[in-house]
Amino acid sequence: MSDTKDSFVSEAAHTVPGDKEITRRDFLNEITMGALGIAGLGSVAVTYQFFSPNVLFEPPTTFRAGNPDLYPVHSVTFLQDQQVYIVRMPEGFYAVSAVCTHLGCVTQWKPDTEMIACPCHGSKFKSDGTKIEGPAPRPLPHFAISLTADGELLVDKLQNIRPGEVLKV
Amino acid sequence: MGATLHSALQNLRQTKVWKSIFRRGPANTNRTRSLAVFGNLFLHWLPVKVREKSLRVRASYYLGSISFILFIVLFVTGILLMFYYHPAAPHAYRDMKDLQFVVSNGVFLRNLHRLAAHLMVFAVFWHMFHVFYRGGYKPPHEFNWVIGVVLLLLTLFLSYTGYLLPWDQLAFWAVTVGTNIISAMPIVGDKIRFLLLGGNIVGENALLRFYVLHVVILPLIASLLIGIHFWRVQKDGGLTVKPKGGDGKE
Numbered sequence: 001m002s003d004t005k006d007s008f009v010s011e012a013a014h015t016v017p018g019d020k021e022i023t024r025r026d027f028l029n030e031i032t033m034g035a036l037g038i039a040g041l042g043s044v045a046v047t048y049q050f051f052s053p054n055v056l057f058e059p060p061t062t063f064r065a066g067n068p069d070l071y072p073v074h075s076v077t078f079l080q081d082q083q084v085y086i087v088r089m090p091e092g093f094y095a096v097s098a099v100c101t102h103l104g105c106v107t108q109w110k111p112d113t114e115m116i117a118c119p120c121h122g123s124k125f126k127s128d129g130t131k132i133e134g135p136a137p138r139p140l141p142h143f144a145i146s147l148t149a150d151g152e153l154l155v156d157k158l159q160n161i162r163p164g165e166v167l168k169v
Numbered sequence: 170m171g172a173t174l175h176s177a178l179q180n181l182r183q184t185k186v187w188k189s190i191f192r193r194g195p196a197n198t199n200r201t202r203s204l205a206v207f208g209n210l211f212l213h214w215l216p217v218k219v220r221e222k223s224l225r226v227r228a229s230y231y232l233g234s235i236s237f238i239l240f241i242v243l244f245v246t247g248i249l250l251m252f253y254y255h256p257a258a259p260h261a262y263r264d265m266k267d268l269q270f271v272v273s274n275g276v277f278l279r280n281l282h283r284l285a286a287h288l289m290v291f292a293v294f295w296h297m298f299h300v301f302y303r304g305g306y307k308p309p310h311e312f313n314w315v316i317g318v319v320l321l322l323l324t325l326f327l328s329y330t331g332y333l334l335p336w337d338q339l340a341f342w343a344v345t346v347g348t349n350i351i352s353a354m355p356i357v358g359d360k361i362r363f364l365l366l367g368g369n370i371v372g373e374n375a376l377l378r379f380y381v382l383h384v385v386i387l388p389l390i391a392s393l394l395i396g397i398h399f400w401r402v403q404k405d406g407g408l409t410v411k412p413k414g415g416d417g418k419e
Contacts, residue, residue, distance in 0.1 A: 048364075056368045104349040105342065120346065 065145075065153035068093065068169045076109045076116075076127045084143065084155060085109060085116070087127055092166030095143040095155045096129045102136040116140065128163060139163070214400040232296035233402075236324075237395065239289040246282040247384065254334070256380035258373050261336035286328055293324045313401045316394050323391045330383035333376060344371050344379070 063082050071077055071088040078085055078098060083106050085096040098107050098116075105120035115132065116125040124133040129140030144159035145167045153167075181187055182195065196202040206212045253272055254264045268275035297317060300306065306314035333344045348371070352362040367374030 051364050051367075053367055053374060056374075058368055058370055058372060102349075103346040105346065120342070 061157040063155055063157075064148065065095070065155055067151065068147075068153055076111075078109050082155070082157070084157065085127070086145075086153065086155075089166070092168040093145055093153065094128070094163075094166050095145045096127070097141045097143060097157070099140075100136055101138040101140060102134075107140070130163075214396075214403050216403045232292055232299055236289055236292040236296055237399075239285045239292055240391070240395065242285045243282060243289065244388065246278050246285065247388075249278050250282060251384060256334070256377050258336060258376060261334060261376060265335045265337070286331060290324055290328055293321050297321055309405055310401075313398060313405065316398050316401070320391060320394050320398060323387055323394070327383060327387050327391065330379040330387065333371075333379045334383065336376060341371055344375065348375075 065079065065082075065084075065086050068088075071086055071093070073088055073090055076085050076087050083098040085098055087094050087096055096116075099105075100107050100118040100120065100123055102118065102121055102123050105118050107116045107118045107123070107125065109115075109127070110117050114127065116127065116129075118124070118136065121135050122133070123131070123136035125131055125136070125140050129142060131139045141160045142163050142165070144156040144161050146154050146156075147167070147169065148154050191205070191208075193201055193205050193208060196205045206215055250268065253268055253275065255261060265279070268279045270276070300314070300317065329344075329347060333340045348362045348366055351365065352358040354361065363369065365375070365378065366372070367378050
């Protein structure tokens, strides 16, 4: 520190006119502003951390959907608590999200028109989630579906799979 | 009777207590009147002179004041409602129903709060249209126009955060849809939604966060900006008055 100060003082006399001279006041100002800036950024970071919860008390995203025999072939079953459709077709089982890809409303299966319809903004989907009509930007996603060791259907809502994949039972 | 009251008031003004509070003599000259305004915390932001023209009542007049009065009504009724409201599930919905059916005059307060909120959105928009079509955003009022736009956004955000608090189906789905709109923002959208809800779903964390925003953070910011807004209106020479057919300059 003291070396720097001395060199500033000694060089000050030889400074060419027009060169920017750093005075002690400038130096201390910059150090102070820098320290305040770092402290400010740090407080933004810790505040951001504070506002991001580490533990969430939210419903589990994996659930058992019961015995496969509960679902007749050619059926679409709406599981209201899970907001998922369990669809059984001759080729097998698949699980389709019931949450509209537009703004997150819960859709409804209309058996008479064989369509999944959203009550909020009128999006329509086929039973395999394919979009028929907007404003939804994407088809309804398919969730990973498997069998547990004791033979029940298991759906994982955090894992999306390609629409073609079905579970054969 | 009137003379007695007058002399009683005169005597009161001569007392030590009165003089220690107001410090000025009787406001009988323009100078002492100005000093009375300057020396008072609650009046100091008022202009020294007010043009008679700017006080003329027109169809679109007092919109800013109406917005402010509605804000005060919302402030007072909101604080009263807080005495009976827990921002937690399932209390929130029950408390709202209690306010409607059990608490004395609760339904009056709740409806007053709700109605004033609707009216405030309307009044603030109308005020903005008025200022816009009168050219009130032109120099030297540009910055105050920007503050006004921020106040409009705060009004809408206050409405939106208040919408969740009854914790009914309408509230739940409105906030589900609204926060999904936020997550449509590129890159930061999902992060902002997560922070705003305090989770991935509209749950108790979201209710508490919206509550704190609604009753503390947003009113505080709004109060501060309203103060600056009024202060600048007065320092810029009071309410905008334009001569008919003029170029906006007085």
